[in-house]
Amino acid sequence: MADIPSPARTSSARLPDGATAATDASRPAFPPFDWRRGLLLPCMTLVAIAVILTGELDMKIASWLYSAGGNEWIYRNGFWTESVIHKAGRLVTYAGVLFLITLVSLGYFVPGVRPRRRSLIWLLIAVVLSTGIVSIVKRYSGLDCPWSISGLGGTRPYITLFDLRPMASGCFPSGHASGGYAWLALYFFCLEAYPRLRWAGFAAGLGLGLIFGVGQQLRGAHFLSHDVVTVLICWTVPALLYMARKSPVPPPSGSILARSAAR
Numbered sequence: 061m062a063d064i065p066s067p068a069r070t071s072s073a074r075l076p077d078g079a080t081a082a083t084d085a086s087r088p089a090f091p092p093f094d095w096r097r098g099l100l101l102p103c104m105t106l107v108a109i110a111v112i113l114t115g116e117l118d119m120k121i122a123s124w125l126y127s128a129g130g131n132e133w134i135y136r137n138g139f140w141t142e143s144v145i146h147k148a149g150r151l152v153t154y155a156g157v158l159f160l161i162t163l164v165s166l167g168y169f170v171p172g173v174r175p176r177r178r179s180l181i182w183l184l185i186a187v188v189l190s191t192g193i194v195s196i197v198k199r200y201s202g203l204d205c206p207w208s209i210s211g212l213g214g215t216r217p218y219i220t221l222f223d224l225r226p227m228a229s230g231c232f233p234s235g236h237a238s239g240g241y242a243w244l245a246l247y248f249f250c251l252e253a254y255p256r257l258r259w260a261g262f263a264a265g266l267g268l269g270l271i272f273g274v275g276q277q278l279r280g281a282h283f284l285s286h287d288v289v290t291v292l293i294c295w296t297v298p299a300l301l302y303m304a305r306k307s308p309v310p311p312p313s314g315s316i317l318a319r320s321a322a323r
Contacts, residue, residue, distance in 0.1 A: 090306040091251050099299045106292040113285035114221045121284050122206040125277065126213065133207055133280035145275030146236060152268075153191075153239035160184045179253045182305065186245035186298035193293055194238040203232035207280035221285070233290040234273055234282045241269030241291050245298035252302075269294070 113121075126133065135141040164184060167177025202225040208214035219225050221232070246261030273287040 090302070091255050093248075093251065093299070093302060093306065095299070095303055099296065099303070103292060103296060106288055106295075110221075110285045110288045110292070113283070113288060118220075118283040118285050119209075119218060122209075122212055122277075122280070126206070126280065131213075133213060133278075135275075135278040136207065136280055138279070141275045141279050145271060146279070149272050149275070150236065150239060153242075156243070157184070157187060160187070176253050179249050182301060183245055183249040183298075186248070186301055187242045189301075190242040190245065190294040190297045191235075191238045193297065194233050194235055194290055197233055197293075198231070198235050199229050200227040201230040201232040202226050202228045203230040203286075205231035205281050206277075206283055212280065231282060232286050233293065234276060234286040236276050237269050237273035237282070237287050237290045238294055240267075240272040241265060241294035243268055244291075244294050248298045248302040265294075 129135070160180060160183060163173060164177060164180050167173040167180060173180075203219060203221065204214070204216050206212045206214075208216045208231075209218045210216060211218075242265070244262060244265035246265050247258050250258040250261040269287075269291065273282070273290070276282045277284060277287070
């Protein structure tokens, strides 16, 4: 006797070809991300380190670098620190952003890139947003560079993050290092697109940020706490973006979007 199709199988058979695939495609699968260990714990740790550094420890580290150079910032105009890490490094950051924009554009026309277009767009957003937030904070932080501080080659008094000060352009956080640490967002791009490479993406962003950050510290442009806060921003931004995409806020009941989703 031939099998009689059940109602569920019958309704499934009546779906037009590709309907299920289209539904799945509209809801991209996101690999799990533990926000407690992946976001909360790192943020708490970085905040604690920044608080500990701000003040005497920041000055001790900068004073040691300054005195090691014979009471001057010998690497301020050095070939590797100024020409390569600072100037050429800035071009590397710009080139990376332009490369991302190119890939996103190709995603609309090249079939091989199209599956990763959405992930590339969010990577671009994370990089631009991270560096943008650092730049905005730096514009109003009012904290000086080490080379401007009295006793470190400058004339201005040392002001910590917790001291009252005018809201003016300063050196905190580290703008140049953000051009490297912003690529920590590669971890989340790879987590979505190439999960096995997520730690390689993390290492790339961390390594580039360390090169940029240490280079600037050797020049006397930043204290160590400036870089720590930069890492905090550049990790928090892509993590929050990933979490927001993973758990989108449902549309209000009765709205056009809610009625469309129910159909």
